[in-house]
Amino acid sequence: MSIGAGIALFVIGAILAFAVNLPNEYVSLSMIGYIMMGAGVVVFLIGIVLLARRRQTDTVTRTESAGGAQVTRSSTRSSNDDLV
Template identity: 45%
Template sequence: MTMGLGVVLVVIGAILTYALHITVSWVDLQLVGYILMVAGVIVFVIGLIRFFMHRRTVGTSRTYVDPATGDRVAREERVLPPEDV
């Protein structure tokens, strides 16, 4: 979702900067377009970083013998990113 928002911000900023030739007295639309494009790039990069950090999971599988019953017990541990916990 973050990367999509970044792309949308860049597109809206490019439209305001390059496609619209409207003069408004209280705001400079070209400046707003540039600001939106920079913000979109930053949001997109943050989305990429979160995507690659999310891909890191650690899984460990161990087999133990229960001393009380003699049965084999399989134990699997998985470390997930904070947002999935």
């Protein structure tokens, strides 16, 4: 989701920076376009970093009774090959 949002921000920013030529005294559309392009690059890079991170989930279940305690631990890891 964040990769697509980053690309969309970059494209909209490029359109505002390079294609829109409306004179406006209050707001510089080209500056807003450059800011959106920068934000799009940052969001895109964050999405790539989060996608490349290894994911891990640990679940611990503890059951205690009169006879003793039973502990069950489950660990799930997904490799980077699963993401492709």
